[in-house]
Amino acid sequence: MLVSVISFIAAAASIVLCIMECRRRSLDSDTQDSGGSILPLKRSSMVWVVLMVALQVFLGVWSALGLVQDDIVSALIVNAVITGAAFLSCARPRLYARVRAIAGPDGLWHHPQVACALATVLAGIFATLALEIPSNHNLLWMYPLCLLLEVVLVASAVAGMFYLAQRRAGLAALLSFAFFAIGIAEYFVVLFKSQPIQPGDLTAIATAAAVGGGYTFTLSCYCLYGMMFLALSWLTLAYAVVLAPEPSQRTRKSRLINLVVGALCLAFIVCHVTVIDYYNFLRIQVYTWRPLESYYRQGFLPSFISSAQTIQPRKPEGYTKDDAEELVEEYAASFDEGAGASEERTQAVDQFEGENPSVIVxxxxxxxxxxxxxxxxxxxxxxxxxxxxxxxxxxxxxxxxxxxxxxxxxxxxxxxxxxxxxxxxxxxxxxxxxxxxxxxxxxxxxxxxxxxxxxxxxxxxxxxxxxxxxxxxxxxxxxxxxxxxxxxxxxxxxxxxxxxxxxxxxxxxxxxxxxxxxxxxxxxxxxxxxxxxxxxxxxxxxxxxxxxxxxxxxxxxxxxxxxxxxxxxxxxxxxxxxxxxxxxxxxxxxxxxxxxxxxxxxxxxxxxxxxxxxxxxxxxxxxxxxxxxxxxxxxxxxxxxxxxxxxxxxxxxxxxxxxxxxxxxxxxxxxxxxxxxxxxxxxxxxxxxxxxxxxxxxxxxxxxxxxxxxxxxxxxxxxxxxxxxxxxxxxxxxxxxxxxxxxxxxx
Structure with missing residues (x-):
């Protein structure tokens, strides 16, 4: 119950801080951008605040139901970070103006295209952590190149959605949430089956839902940390939006550039996962006797993609239909000449023809x-x-x-x-x-x-x-x-x-x-x-x-x-x-x-x-x-x-x-x-x-x-x-x- 109390208090604190920021914004009419225009509080800022508070309310309710691990330290850390993210999301126009002033004319924030790209990459890194942390607690155990590959894939996906939406964060935020949801799903599948999510599981979602009533879906402290990284991903996307020009200031050229950048990011992912053989070329292999360890060492996405590429059945080396048929004939003849011709088998065959027993499996x-x-x-x-x-x-x-x-x-x-x-x-x-x-x-x-x-x-x-x-x-x-x-x-x-x-x-x-x-x-x-x-x-x-x-x-x-x-x-x-x-x-x-x-x-x-x-x-x-x-x-x-x-x-x-x-x-x-x-x-x-x-x-x-x-x-x-x-x-x-x-x- 303490986790629930902490979460509700933190949610209240997030709301209070944002209300205070709203009042401050209404009084601080001197907050201006470099061109002298006043930076008003945008509705999108409130949307981010609502999302952050929703995470805390969910955590409070879920904990009140007894479905969150009773870990006070993680609850304090996670709620403090989410509250901070909510406040920073609300205060982003004012803080952005001050950072621009402090950075000077040559600072990074005066190069919004570069800063925007870096923000989306950072959002992708946080989304990767939201995916991995719930079930894969020790990222130091991962192969560095596999972790880098996963970050590249996730960041490319987040950036692709961000730019396709003309540097608006809605689709990218939804994708970050999807990665977090996959991480939570992976946690529960590992908890209940001691196995990771495999490509074939996607074809059996209805079956999983039909038999899932006997499980207790209790969130661990690592699931809470995954939620924290989701909030940080949202926060960086919120600031990436601030770096984008207002819709009225966008030119046809800038819109075209955004579409091209987004399309290239997504095309990179498609080409990468369809052209490159993860199993043979990248040596990312999910070992059948310890698939969970493979996922932990190589990351969820690289392992999942490698497994997905092997669903297409491959012909055995040297296979021909004629040779296979000949093998069946040879082995069948061997049986007929051996065990099939034994006295025991002969007696059983004669009896079966007369008895025709029912067979229950x-x-x-x-x-x-x-x-x-x-x-x-x-x-x-x-x-x-x-x-x-x-x-x-x-x-x-x-x-x-x-x-x-x-x-x-x-x-x-x-x-x-x-x-x-x-x-x-x-x-x-x-x-x-x-x-x-x-x-x-x-x-x-x-x-x-x-x-x-x-x-x-x-x-x-x-x-x-x-x-x-x-x-x-x-x-x-x-x-x-x-x-x-x-x-x-x-x-x-x-x-x-x-x-x-x-x-x-x-x-x-x-x-x-x-x-x-x-x-x-x-x-x-x-x-x-x-x-x-x-x-x-x-x-x-x-x-x-x-x-x-x-x-x-x-x-x-x-x-x-x-x-x-x-x-x-x-x-x-x-x-x-x-x-x-x-x-x-x-x-x-x-x-x-x-x-x-x-x-x-x-x-x-x-x-x-x-x-x-x-x-x-x-x-x-x-x-x-x-x-x-x-x-x-x-x-x-x-x-x-x-x-x-x-x-x-x-x-x-x-x-x-x-x-x-x-x-x-x-x-x-x-x-x-x-x-x-x-x-x-x-x-x-x-x-x-x-x-x-x-x-x-x-x-x-x-x-x-x-x-x-x-x-x-x-x-x-x-x-x-x-x-x-x-x-x-x-x-x-x-x-x-x-x-x-x-x-x-x-x-």
């Missing part, structure tokens, strides 16, 4: 076993029911390409068998790429005569699912409207409610079904405090109770309980059912434990710990040729669909066969790195050389990685149509020529 929101972090120093043993499954076909660690968020990318990998490893950092295929041609499990089971249903108890528009599921060939999509009246937990539909819906579908007929369930119960944030007392846990991490961690662990216990009951229900069902259950990613907070408790290990192992969840493939009947003793096999999510089809004896595509054959040399791959046959992990960016690995094993893994890149590009992009989604192409769904034949329009 459950992607459980944020389900993971955090006991891998030294039991959280709290004696945490993980989800008990999941760990006690002893009759599964297969279980183990699942290496995914998402951390703290990005659910749709794990979903994409599982359904299509493609890996995010080749698609760049910050890419969300569901919202960016045209997936009408992508092979996927829904289409595969549909071709086998299965009824296919996708369900997600939230908005159908989240991650563009309503369109993607139609492209994939799902017959039906059950979204939030179909779960009206279902049980909720923290305002989210429970896992148990989705399982009840699955059982309802299974009991609706005898035909085999493929059901894909994307749960919602465990979605972040975890500071809601809305869990019933009976569900709450009391784990003490190093002796300290963390409400956020305990809310998450309580949700996992509830998911674990619901899973156990669901499998018991299926055990008693009189029809064959296969269940694939897995977590899409870890929550956002284990990175702190990973860095604090695991300090003496290689970078690849250290990073991959954050990108693993758990999976299980289970059946309520004895699958022929399979032991069903919960064999532990670690794999990556892009292989999970192929592994399912192999285990249950279902028909496999050549691409799936190729993947299973290729796993012999590269058992797992994700956006962070890849694993060789010896179990050693290697970071993606070190894929050209790693002296720590066994040479032959490493060479085989490298070849497998390159071969998979070729095959994936063939299957995902080499189809002759635009690689981008219809939304980005601007075409309507009904008239899209790329709509796959036979695709059913789903709700």
């Amino acid at each position: 459950v992607m459980n929101e944020t389900f993971s076993d955090l006991s891998i972090y030294q039991n959280l120093h709290a004696g945490y043993e993980g989800p008990e029911n999941f760990q006690s499954i002893s009759d599964a076909l297969q279980t183990g660690q699942l290496y995914v390409s998402a951390y703290g968020g990005g659910t749709c990318n794990t979903e994409f990998e599982v359904l299509t068998g493609n890996s995010m490893a080749y698609l760049g950092n910050g890419v969300y295929p569901y919202t960016i790429y045209n997936l009408t041609h992508a092979e996927n499990l829904a289409k595969q089971f549909s071709d086998l005569g299965y009824a296919t249903t996708a369900m997600h108890p939230n908005h159908a528009t989240n991650w563009n699912r309503e369109n993607v599921y139609a492209d994939f060939g799902f017959d039906n999509f059950l979204s939030i409207e179909d779960f009206e009246g279902s049980d909720t937990l923290r305002g989210m539909v429970t896992d148990e409610a989705t399982y009840d819906k699955i059982l309802e579908l299974l009991n609706s007929g005898d035909d085999p079904q493929f059901i894909f369930d994307v749960t919602m119960q465990n979605h972040s944030g975890y500071t809601t405090g809305l869990l019933p007392m009976s569900m709450r846990t009391n784990y003490l991490i190093d002796g300290t109770y963390d409400a956020e961690v305990n809310e998450y662990l309580a949700l996992i216990e509830e998911s674990d309980r619901a899973l156990g009951e669901f499998l018991n229900e299926l055990e008693n069902l009189d029809r064959p059912v296969v269940v694939v259950f897995f977590g899409d990613h870890q929550p956002f907070f284990p990175s702190d434990y990973n860095d604090e408790w695991f300090t003496n290990e290689d970078a690849a192992t250290h990073s991959e710990r954050l990108y693993q969840t758990e999976y299980v493939i289970w059946a309520n009947y004895d699958v022929a040729g399979r032991a069903q003793e919960s064999d532990e096999v670690d794999l990556s999510s892009n292989y999970l669909g192929a592994a399912l089809m192999e285990l249950i004896g279902a028909p496999m595509t050549d691409y799936q066969k190729a993947q299973m054959a290729l796993r012999a040399d590269m058992p797992a791959i994700n956006s962070v790195g890849f694993q060789d046959a010896g179990g050693t992990w290697h970071l993606t960016e070190s894929a050209s050389d790693d002296p720590t690995a066994a040479p032959e094993v490493y060479a085989a893994a490298l070849k497998a990685r390159q071969d998979l890149a070729m095959m994936q590009y063939l299957k995902l992009f080499d189809h002759g149509d635009s690689v981008y989604t219809r939304t980005l192409q601007g075409a309507a769904n009904e008239t899209d020529p790329n709509l796959a034949p036979g695709t059913t329009q789903i709700k």
Whole structure:
């Protein structure tokens, strides 16, 4: 509350000082410019004052709501600077006249064009600080050239807007505010996901808004400092306006010069970011295993631009369509001659043709076993029911390409068998790429005569699912409207409610079904405090109770309980059912434990710990040729669909066969790195050389990685149509020529 009191007092002080200045101006009629004209108080001066005071009032209100860090020092500094900026904005005509008199005939202020340009550059510097400071607190850690590049980009944008508006500050001030807003957004995304804002996030703003209700948006002291720099940017723009001639004094030539200068500034930015290859030429690279560090070291804008330039999928080196098709055939033949010809696989195939079991795939929101972090120093043993499954076909660690968020990318990998490893950092295929041609499990089971249903108890528009599921060939999509009246937990539909819906579908007929369930119960944030007392846990991490961690662990216990009951229900069902259950990613907070408790290990192992969840493939009947003793096999999510089809004896595509054959040399791959046959992990960016690995094993893994890149590009992009989604192409769904034949329009 002290921050609130300080902010309101400072706002009052700003108003009082400006009123005093107004009175002084009305009495001080001797304040004149060099030509003898009186400098009246302009309305624009009051506009700047209103903007400054609005910042302080917002800060006071937000703090009164308990949403500002209780830091008295930062509150005093920030409010003092904003009050000073408000007063200086109001007093700028009088102060400018005095400065001109003091500077003399040769002073800088008697060269307004130069002084005006310097003022806009200074405004750009302050806008850069407003962008960076909220999330990137230590600018001394940034690479100097990257910081300079960011300042140049921001200052050019601010100056461009200023001059295009004929040296009026409205557009430039709005742009400065936009940079500040991006900085605040970056702060909250880092806080909630431990990941920076990536280009693909812009295509999923609606999804972020739809699931943002569980978060608490508390401003840190660094957010306040960002607000201070915004005020300073506005102040320098206010003085840049004073340096400009009055509209009545502007000539056609001066207006043309302003337009040319503004256009050149903006053209410089456009040319710079489109012509220069940030990744290869400037070496500004966002490392997939530590993107946040990349943003901190290189700055937000340079890192964001570098990521944006990689959204366009690049052909693998040496790629040709014929070579890629040949690779698929060779690997598929290898599988057919090996595992595909085994007695176990033959028995499973014969049984599947007669049984046609229903297949349930459950992607459980944020389900993971955090006991891998030294039991959280709290004696945490993980989800008990999941760990006690002893009759599964297969279980183990699942290496995914998402951390703290990005659910749709794990979903994409599982359904299509493609890996995010080749698609760049910050890419969300569901919202960016045209997936009408992508092979996927829904289409595969549909071709086998299965009824296919996708369900997600939230908005159908989240991650563009309503369109993607139609492209994939799902017959039906059950979204939030179909779960009206279902049980909720923290305002989210429970896992148990989705399982009840699955059982309802299974009991609706005898035909085999493929059901894909994307749960919602465990979605972040975890500071809601809305869990019933009976569900709450009391784990003490190093002796300290963390409400956020305990809310998450309580949700996992509830998911674990619901899973156990669901499998018991299926055990008693009189029809064959296969269940694939897995977590899409870890929550956002284990990175702190990973860095604090695991300090003496290689970078690849250290990073991959954050990108693993758990999976299980289970059946309520004895699958022929399979032991069903919960064999532990670690794999990556892009292989999970192929592994399912192999285990249950279902028909496999050549691409799936190729993947299973290729796993012999590269058992797992994700956006962070890849694993060789010896179990050693290697970071993606070190894929050209790693002296720590066994040479032959490493060479085989490298070849497998390159071969998979070729095959994936063939299957995902080499189809002759635009690689981008219809939304980005601007075409309507009904008239899209790329709509796959036979695709059913789903709700």
